[in-house]
Amino acid sequence: MKRYAFLLALPLLVGLTACHARRTAQKPDPLRNAYGTEVDWNNSDHLIPLDYEQSQGKRLFYIYCVWCHADSTPAGPSNRYNLTPTPHLMNDGAVLNSMSDQYLDNIITLGGSAMGKSAMMPPYGNTLTQAEIRHIIAYTRAIAEPPYHKPNRPLPQYKAR
Ligand code: HEC
Structure with a gap:
């Protein structure tokens, strides 16, 4: 008799598990897709879908770069307007689109002073992997x-444009 006592508890266990499953199904975790999209900085109604690499970039941007290259940060206002020259917003296509991937790679790796720009732009070559x-x-x-849009011909590696 004692051996079958657990059978009495079984319906209760099943009930509890089902209840738990229903509760978690009702509340999707709002952070689950936090890196899968980015709100368009110029139009908050527009969501930009991000692929895996881009979403990893978003994660890193909000750790290292947001403090100087965005108007607001997860902690509040950014430091951008305290700097001279004012760093470009990271979505400023009018400026950044004309810079090659290699140039951006160089300035991020080596820092502003190595590329003839403000030394307030730190070098990340020892902090971030390639x-x-x-x-x-x-x-x-x-x-x-x-x-x-990706250019048809290679753009300069050491000059901004
Ligand atoms: C302490 C503030 C600060 C931080 C943090 C910072 N930057 Fe900068 N960044 C600057 C400044 C200042 C410039 C130079 C602007 C100039 O000379 O016109 C700059 C320039 C740049 C440029 C070149 C674009 C241009 O305007 O010539 C790129 C690209 C860039 N930063 C990317 C990044 C990335 C990526 C990160 C994070 C990994 C980052 N920055 C973090 C301050 C910062």
Whole structure:
């Protein structure tokens, strides 16, 4: 008799599990797709879908770059307007679209002073891997306004344009 006592508890267990499953199904985790899209910085009604590399770039951007290359940060206002020259917004396609992937890679890896720009732009060559830097560039291209189109001919590697 004692051996079958657990059978009495079985319906209760099944009931509890079903209940739990229903509760989790009702509430989708709002953070689940947090990196799968980016809200268009110029139009909050427009969501930009991000592929895997771009979403990794978004994650890194919001850790390292948002403080100087966006108007607002997860912590509030950004530091952008305290800097001279003011760093470009990361979605500023009018400026960044004309810079080659290699140029962006160089300035992110080596920092502003190595590329003849403001030394306030830190070098990330020892902080980020080459793949991570490529991901940030992919994210930059994805959010560009006006949109980025890959050029037909190679653009300069060491000059901004
Ligand atoms: C402490 C502030 C600061 C941080 C953090 C920062 N930057 Fe910069 N960034 C600058 C400044 C200042 C410039 C130079 C602007 C100039 O000289 O016109 C710059 C320039 C650039 C440029 C060249 C575009 C241009 O305007 O010539 C790129 C690309 C860039 N940053 C990417 C990044 C990325 C990617 C990160 C994060 C990994 C990052 N920056 C983090 C301040 C910052």
